[in-house]
Amino acid sequence: DLGVLHAVAAAVAVTEGAAARDQVDWSALHAEEAGLLGEEPFEGLRASLHHALGGLGDTDAADRCWAQARASYAAGHVATAEAASAATWRLRGGAFPRLIHLVGPSGSGKSTFAAGLSGIDARVSLDDLRSARGSRADQRANAEVLREGLRRLDSALAAGPATVVWDATSLGGHQRSLVHAVAHRRDALITHVVVAATGDELTRRNAGRTHPVPPEVLEGQLRRFDPPYPGQAHRTWYVGEGGTVDDVDGTLDGGEW
Known part of the structure; x- marks a missing residue:
């Protein structure tokens, strides 16, 4: 507001x-x-796009169109709701890849949440890449592991309208920006999945994990954790401690899940 x-x-x-x-x-x-001082300044834009899309059944396509309309309007490329709606034509068929970008400290439930998603074509896990090198706890080759992960992500997104999960902590904006650069190059729909859990809950979960991290490592992650703002991805899903999506941002349906 x-x-x-x-x-x-x-x-x-x-x-x-x-x-x-x-x-x-x-x-x-x-x-x-600019007409932005009301409580819901983009409601007219949203309603216009709802009407224009009509019975579009692809939620991903609808949310990508909504992101494009907001970006075009905010950048000054279009000045009316009708023009913003027209700017979404090429996206309405859904012929673009999707990136599910997990965000959260170790043990917050990212991998568990991703495992329950349907329609996933590929998953890039930095822990799995470290394991393939000998030990998932070995941080000495992080730069090489990251480069390999980004290469695999680029290859998976380039394969057509595939849905790819990026499974890493992604605690800071710089880490996320490297992933986003690949996704933007492939014109992918970017969804942040921000997994929220208290420090006490993370400590409890960590103790029962198959691969627990040292307590000091988890404490360091919590200090460095800089969650993404809404709008830094096309849409954001907020996952609560129960492992379900409790809130959303950037969806055309305005938070309905």
Whole structure:
């Protein structure tokens, strides 16, 4: 809600000087001119796309069209809901690959969640690549393992409209950006699967894992964990401690699961 955001910024700017107040006023003016100060500024765009897609039964295609419409509108390439809808024509057939990008510390349930998904054509696991080299706990060749994983990801996405799972912790934005670069090159639909669990729950699960990580390693992962923001992928699924998708972002149906 940009109205709330600007109200908070204006309150803070009172003590920050005239330049800060001018920045807030300038931003609010542009947001108002763009029609973005309402509680649901993209609802008109969403409704227009819903109508345009009609009975499109492919949820992936619908969500990819919605991501394209938002991006085109935000970038200023289109100025109306009708034009944003027209920008999605090439994506409506669903002839693009899909990337399911798992995000979360060790033991958070990423692999378990992915194992329950249907229609997966390939899975790239960095732990499996380390195991093939001798030990999944051996971190000395991480750069080589990552390069091999990215090569396999690129090959799998290039095979047509396949669905590929990237199974790694992906704790930070830099790690995720390398995966996204491959996916963007292959014009893939990117879905972040962010697996949320408390530190206590992760510690409990780690103790019962077949391949537990040292406690200090898990603590380090939790300190470094920088979850992705909504919008850094075409859509985001949030998986709770029960292993189910509890919330979503970036879906055309607005959170219905």
